[in-house]
Amino acid sequence: MSVSDPTIFELGESEALRRAISHFKPGSHTLVPSGDDAAVIRSEGKYVVTTDTMVQGRDFRLDLSSARQLGMKAVATNLADVVAMGAKPTAIVVALVVPESTKVSWLEEFAQGLQSGIDSLFPGCEVVGGDLAAGDQVVIAVTAHGELEADPVLxxxxxxxxxxxxxxxxxxxxxxxxxxxxxxxxxxxxxxxxxxxxxxxxxxxxxxxxxxxxxxxxxxxxxxxxxxxxxxxxxxxxxxxxxxxxxxxxxxxxxxxxxxxxxxxxxxxxxxxxxxxxxxxxxxxxxxxxxxxxxxxxxxxxxxxxxxxxxxxxxxxxxxxxxxxxxx
CATH class of the missing domain: 3.90.650.10 (PurM-like C-terminal domain)
Structure with missing residues (x-):
């Protein structure tokens, strides 16, 4: 094992996720955060849900984008969709596919980018869960939730x-x-x-x-x-x-x-x-x-x-x- 910077394969799913999740801040809308089969989010009424997928080679290139930038972009694209409906972003879940050779440091940097995007764009929103899987290329899928205080804007x-x-x-x-x-x-x-x-x-x-x-x-x-x-x-x-x-x-x-x-x-x-x-x-x-x-x-x-x-x-x-x- 590369002690200083292991790959996700060397570290395993549970430990890799633990390290990534450690970079996320709690939000006021979450009753049960990441760690169970599903998160529980507080909602006072109507809410919106949106999802977006970014695929390596079509939506981004790893030689041009850092892991941190990809995390920030994944947040921005989804929170913008929530706001376009007239809703306040409350929570996101992130499904990530990466090659087995991916360093855990890359995964942590991506998680830091997610949190940095939330901090700069809409503090109080929270990453409440997701999934990590191995594949041939990087695929990032984010689902974002938002709370409506009035009728949605269509x-x-x-x-x-x-x-x-x-x-x-x-x-x-x-x-x-x-x-x-x-x-x-x-x-x-x-x-x-x-x-x-x-x-x-x-x-x-x-x-x-x-x-x-x-x-x-x-x-x-x-x-x-x-x-x-x-x-x-x-x-x-x-x-x-x-x-x-x-x-x-x-x-x-x-x-x-x-x-x-x-x-x-x-x-x-x-x-x-x-x-x-x-x-x-x-x-x-x-x-x-x-x-x-x-x-x-x-x-x-x-x-x-x-x-x-x-x-x-x-x-x-x-x-x-x-x-x-x-x-x-």
């Missing part, structure tokens, strides 16, 4: 006359991914902020909850503005008209990174990042016109027609070209 509530609103950033995670994948490593080193958002997103959950309290419809922008706007349009049976002029600010902060890539012969376009790049995990909502918005929210368009289920950029159709977890 994708199907948009109405003609509503404003289209974004809370958070657009395009930064997509820029970070292209910078990371470029063969010239100096590009990623030159723009660490965008790379960081790709590897460990930091969605504005508190702002998202404030926006949800006002919204007629809402979702987490995980797959790109064009794709997720089309989901609201389809679910609500309306047309969303986005204004290109309202997206210029999102594009401006990415312009230099795009220019740096094109100067080195790589394809990059800041508008494409903003329209079609996902993983910032910001929030897209429709809100009745005239509503005073929370700080950090920006109006980017309006709902203009009923029963057409389309998205326009100015007056031109905007096709959904974001991430597709099966086809991409």
């Amino acid at each position: 994708r199907s509530g948009a109405r003609v006359g509503d404003q289209v609103v974004v809370a958070g950033t657009l395009g930064r995670a997509a820029a970070g991914l292209d910078l990371l994948l470029a063969p010239d490593p100096t590009l990623a080193a030159a723009y660490p902020e965008w790379v960081s958002i790709q590897l460990a997103p930091n969605p504005p959950l508190q702002t998202g909850l404030e926006l949800a309290a006002l919204a007629s419809s809402m979702l987490d922008i995980s797959d790109g503005l064009s794709t997720d706007a089309a989901r609201i349009a389809k679910a609500s049976g309306v047309t969303l008209k986005l204004r290109s002029s309202s997206l210029l600010g999102y594009e401006a902060v990415l312009e230099l990174a795009a220019q740096s890539m094109t100067a080195r012969g790589f394809s990059a376009n800041e508008r494409d990042w903003v329209l079609n790049g996902g993983e910032d995990h910001s929030f897209l909502a429709t809100v009745p016109a005239g509503t005073k918005l929370p700080v950090g929210c920006k109006v980017i368009g309006e709902v203009v027609a009923q029963e057409t289920s389309a998205v326009l950029l100015d007056d031109q159709p905007l096709s959904p070209k974001g991430w597709d977890s099966i086809r991409s």
Whole structure:
């Protein structure tokens, strides 16, 4: 056995899990924490449940993401979905598949990333359990729970006359991914902020909850503005008209990174990042016109027609070209 840093195979499931669980903090919603066949979570009424899976080679690469970053990203992607429904995150469970050769130090670092993500995004939420198994590649599956204090905010509530609103950033995670994948490593080193958002997103959950309290419809922008706007349009049976002029600010902060890539012969376009790049995990909502918005929210368009289920950029159709977890 490698005494200083054993693999999970050398240590065994029980001891490996014990070491990982030691990094988690207790939460106020948990009556029975990890250790039994199932956790018990306190709920005063309605709650939401969501799940998301990250697969090595399709959703992340181990040569680009540290174990800590993967833990933080797993938290961010799931808690954003909970908040998009108008719920406060309370608990998550994590199922993890790793090769037998995985060092226990990697597992502990991943657990630290989970806790760090919770601490920075929504303190009080808790990892209450999960599963550890051996396999050929790393697979991370998280199920998150949240408590609703009012009716859930659905994708199907948009109405003609509503404003289209974004809370958070657009395009930064997509820029970070292209910078990371470029063969010239100096590009990623030159723009660490965008790379960081790709590897460990930091969605504005508190702002998202404030926006949800006002919204007629809402979702987490995980797959790109064009794709997720089309989901609201389809679910609500309306047309969303986005204004290109309202997206210029999102594009401006990415312009230099795009220019740096094109100067080195790589394809990059800041508008494409903003329209079609996902993983910032910001929030897209429709809100009745005239509503005073929370700080950090920006109006980017309006709902203009009923029963057409389309998205326009100015007056031109905007096709959904974001991430597709099966086809991409």
